Amino acid sequence: MQKKFYKVVSVSNNSRLFAILMAFSGGALDVYSHNYFHGLVATQTGNIILMASNLSQYNWQQMLPKIVSIILFTVGFLLGILLKRSNFSHYWRSYTMLPVILSSVIIPLLSQNLHLFKIGLLAFGSGLLMLTFTGTQIEGNPYTIMMTSGNYRKMLNEWYLYLTSRNKTSLQKRNAHNYTIVVLSFVIGACLLAFVSLALKKYSIWIVTFTFLLALFIEIHQAKKTIR
Template sequence: MPQDTRFAAICMGFFGGALDVFCHIRFHALLATQTGNIVLLIADLKPDNLYDTVIKLLSIVFFSVGFVSGIYFKAHARTAYWRTYLILPTVISGAILPLVSHNAFIWVPILGWGTGLLMLTFTGVHIENHAVTYMMTSGNYRKMLGAWYHYSLEGKKDGDTKRQAINYTIVVVSFVIGALSASLCERYIGDFTMSVISVSLLLVVIYYTYIVHRDHLEKTNV
């Protein structure tokens, strides 16, 4: 299915790394990695740090609302295009926000909600036939190390083990490249980094929608 291809994995891995780095630099909060956000929230919980505390709380709350909203939309989906619809809010807001606002109290709720929708959209997907998690890559990193260990040191030279190792490496490398790209872009183009990051999602929307339409997957990929 189109959501399980290497192309989707590259784009989504890039987006996950780029989004969290950009938001951490700009707002001192994470939007995709909410467990990390909770850790940062507790670690930075000080009376003189109220601004950062509120921003992190907004991220957690609106991400949660977005994720629950995604569950509702998925449960009532009639065609495979529901994934397209749930990705579009983040694409659109990422492109528009740099033009209209520099306020974190606007950015974080909107992007947090969109990221929650997005996370639900790609819950339970695979890269080919290997389970993968987009936007949070610690699990992918562990699986990458395990696969390369089995292939290199335990003598499991079968094609599937090698393919698995390569697939997880693709996701992890894409995540790292996204993170590095966001860090560099933020220095030179500021808020417009979010517009650049959104391009990776736009590519997913175009690719996914095209494949669903071309292969008539509207009713079989729900």
Template sequence: MEQPDYLPQHSRLTAILLGIIGGAIDVYSHLQFGSLVATQTGNIILLISDVKDHSTESTLLRCLSILFFSVGFLVGVFVKDRAKTAFWRVYMLLPLLIMTAVLPLLPHFTYLWVILLAFGTGLLMLTFTGSKIEDHPYMILMTSGNYRKMLLAWYRVVSQKERDALMVRQAMNYSLTVLSFILGAMCVAFLNPLLHEKAIWSVTICLALVIWHYMSVTIRYGLQKTNL
């Protein structure tokens, strides 16, 4: 059977959508809760830097985010180790898809929202850990590492006397991951004053597109038993 150029989790489209999700969900959680649910190193830095301006609520929210992100990540490891079909990645995305779709319709209970979103984001992080954008490793949901890779890739493109199409494509790929993260962050920042809690639906839409793309490629090329 014909095989795709890249596995669905390594496609450029998946990387762009995950970049949008990463920027959107952290800006959303910061605006709504004063905490982060994807960038846990950011939560640790905020906990330490705000130690003098002690706020029991913000401290508790950040600790809960770190804890339940970690739990979600470990649950993902457990499921991955026992996966028998490529659709395990879809199953890991469904909790966050459902949460982001339903939570804006429920009463705003900050602690519950942070717990659920951090848990779902931990699952998402594990699900695509080790993924590439085509042939190139990158950081999902975060952009600092991708930004450094982008700068290095473009430096090589500009400085090398002999450059090929693959070198330029690598630089373009890292640029797309950075720009998609910024786009997701800006999208939520713009939508939040208009839609308030419902701005999280931008994440829901991107998650649905990731699932659709992953399932369609997996089924089309019969990757159910091989893409574990």
């Protein structure tokens, strides 16, 4: 039986709403992971900095979640490369969103003693998403999902270009607004999760589940348009 392959067209999801949801989810997910597992799952450079701090204090126990996160993030990222090259479905991007969605659903229901397993699940899903949506754009401007450092620099650059330009254009202003929206969404996601967790505790991660689900529906709609 001949195996069926699909010609997958890589189309950037330019939706502002998609960018907002992914940035919000990244900020919220990292705050949750840091609060409950003492590590980050999206911002791996942050893990390296925190590990250096733990090392200086001889805090080996808190280094372990960060090491697990880095390893599983890498595995997820490499798997994403294989899936991207396999051309197995027009909806391959949507499928790669499922691990982090399902992980965020079940994590509050698992035993409290499984911290390393939980952060590993989230890091794996985050690594998969990072590769999947590399090159994603917001109205034609590339940005980094689930993180804000690069987006923050781009925001500053776009505002500088707009404010110092003699012939200001609406496009320049729109670009500056777009990067500002992404950065603010990340910050709001982080702050809101920190606030909500005071009441919902470990179940606060379900906010991330909801926002990722919304992003999934947008991505599925985008995939449908590419095959019409």
